[in-house]
Amino acid sequence: MEQKKQKEVMEVCLLAGKMLLENGAETYRVEDTMLRIANAFGMTKCDSFVVPTGIIFSIHSDEQEKTKLVRVSNRTTDLLKITNVNKVSRSISEGRLSVKEAYDALQEIEAKKVTFSVTTQLLAASLSSGCFVIMFLGGWKDFIPAVIAGGLGFLGFLFFNWLVNVKFVSEFLAAVIIGVVSYILVHIGFGQELDKIIIGSVMPLVPGLLLTNAVRDLMAGHLVSGISKGADAFLTAFAIGGGIAIVLTLL
Template identity: 65%
Template structure:
């Protein structure tokens, strides 16, 4: 019976870590949350090793050390889920939630779809593209061009990622489309400054949170995770830059 309880504690810790990592949380936050949950349920000695693609978690007891590995294949940005898991973790630390209740709460968070609708995401990408254009000292005449290019580019990113589940190619093709649309607006006289329209339109594709997490992980001493996230951010930036370069080279 005691053995089963310890395995259940590991399952709760791993589920919390899995949700956090898949939702875009920093590596040190994932490790700290898992160890705090284990300590709250009486496991004084626990160890976690987290990378962007996997979690290894072990607990030390009087019996042989128990270790479990889970694979993380899909990562996105969902700060709402990160907040919800942190709230559950604080309730666990306060002794307000039993082990079974914690598992059910985390399962509910994992199954929930908290993201905005696809239309809302495209609308947000469009508006933010126009606002970034103004922020980079563009002219108001190009606001609509940046909105359309940014919205269509974000739609292309999601569409191509569903067709080919490789982020690099989806970002590369989306940036090509953004470059073509921006060039079309300037060529027809509907836009004035090609560079400002392109800069504003590609901003929704820029991996801002990924770069931030890479720096924070490096500063926290998680060198492997920091470097791997930094490499992923570099590939995204390279894909965006390459797509725009292709358009500017041939047009």
């Protein structure tokens, strides 16, 4: 009976940790949540090791030790799922959910597809590009050009990411599109400051949350995760910068 409970608790912990890691949570938050869930169910001797690509979780007892590895391949940003997992974790800590109820609640959260539509994402990326131009002290005459360039660049990112499913390539080609469109708009007199338009248009592609999490993980002592996320953010920045540099060099 004790072994069965250990297995069920481990499955709950790993499912919660996997969803947190996949949707943009910090490494220390993932480990802390898993340990809190296990402790709430009476498993006080536990260890968790989390890196951006996987989770190792162990439960120790006098009878035996259970360890399981979960591989994490896809990572995105979904703060709503993180919030919902945290709600389930708090309910477990307060003793309001059994192991089975917690597992069912987590599975329900995982099954929900709450991502915004392509139209909504495109509209948000376009408007934010124009707003970033104003924030970076650009003129209002560059607002619409930035909206156009940012929207087309983000649309290109979504298309290439669906086509090749390689983030670096998608971001590089999206930056090329932004550079070409911005140059054309300024060349025909529709825009004025090329640098402001480009800077505003690439902002929806900038890995701000990833970079923030990398710094927070490093400050929390998670060196492997912090360096890994920092390298990921650097590759994204390199892809964006490389795409823009090639366009400006050739044109």
